[in-house]
Amino acid sequence: MSVLDQLQESLSDFSRNERHVADYILSNPQEMRSLSGEALAAICGVSRSTVLRLCQKLGYQGYAEFKYALQHETEHPAQTRPADALPTQNVLTYYCSGMLQMEPLVTSDALRDFADTLSHANRVVALGLNHSSVSAEQLAFRLNKFGVDCHMLWDDSRMASYERVLKQGDVVVIFSISGRDFYETLVSEYRKNRVKVVLITMDPDSSLCHLVDISIVLPFLTYNAGGMYPMDETVIFFMFIEMLAEKLHQTLHRLDE
Template identity: 25%
Template sequence: MATLNEQARRATPGTRLSNDSVIIRLQSARNALDPAERKVADFLLSNTAQVINLPIAAVAERSGVSAGTVVRTCSDLGYSGYRELRMLLARDDAIVRLRQRQAPPTSIQETDGEGMQIIARVRATVASLQSITDSLDAQALDRALELIRHARHILILASGLSIGIGNTLQSRLAREKILATFIVDPMAQDISAASLGKDDLVIAISGSGENAHTISTTRTAHSAGVNTLAITIFSNSTLAHEADVTVAACVSGMDFSSELIETSRLPLDIMVEAVMEQLRGGDDSELITMISQHLEH
């Protein structure tokens, strides 16, 4: 598959990258960079598809420079850091992929009715989700269960499309009589995190693992000695590296660009349901009675 750099050179008007794209900026600024920074720029230009999924340490190693040089290169290009450059690179790649899309998936025929197309998409989604078990780490899951069971209080962090997962997790924890707080407001999340202690737990949920506020609050809690658990789709994300324990529900073939195009939180839903099923207590008769009373009205 052609790199974004190659696509930029031979782009047609319909697929041309905008002037604010990372590739255009790299190509324009390359000669003004110092020799070490040019190594980073050359690596980024030649390996755009891989860089989207690489942590900064891997970029530094493969460029033959230090991580500090990678950060300095990003700064000199006008970015706040490597994380911003990588996310914008994923955005550029996603835009190109969308513009190049000519036909529906092979399992979907243009002549099919929309109902049949939906059925085909459901089949494709179910098939892709089967790869999640290949990426799961049993030891990480054991540690996650231990942290949840022994936490005095749990603070759930989630933003954007992950908010629904946060609500589900809080509700399921409440059913097991586990005290958990889920606050959507970013400032209130920070305030709550600041009040936690070493016997508490932060569960940070992010599909991409790159939500800036979720990462920041998790980092703050971790620095204060609070246990942190990340639930994400990408094991090499910033959030995964910040947390004490990471449960990564990776889907085969999904990268940051496809996450932007076909955003789905189904892998996270599956993980939350599976973990909570494992935590479920033995006698639910009282709980079932309570729920049934709500259904009667």
């Protein structure tokens, strides 16, 4: 069964928003070559998580894998392979799929704005609780190599104490897989001092996304893997940090010219 046939047969299994996405794909299969998951969601007026859920209901790990199968089908119809004939998934497949899902971020306004914000910051403070503190520490390490003053905080009491230290021109970067509401009060206090706050999360529905200046949502591998086993999301955070480092390098180079 072709990808489009599978999509057509599954319409009754989709939610209303998922069906909006499916109808668009069925009507515009050729347009899908140039559309990122984020762009498709915007066109259909739904969230990126809706696009992801649709792909997963069809048997794909994410939008990147679905898009590849659809594009391969339109370019090589005689060699089409259905989703249920895909090779057995393993940990490398999931991580590679997650990284491919981040590809639209390379040209996104959010990543560009983030790099620009960092390049003009007086100082940067990276926050992360528990395991997310590893990613906050890595960001601080990478930024300092670029000459951007950054340090990290992993203790909630110290995070709160910085409400009286940070001021306009400073930037706070929060790493939180769930976008936990613990940070809501902190963000409100930071922003009273006109501190810019950036959230790096894996929950597109987090209420924290609406409180910060910039929010970037990354693929949540443990969810995407359908319970294969608890995967380490730090791999995705670290890959994003390298994408940011590349964009920051370009930004700083442009400023020096």
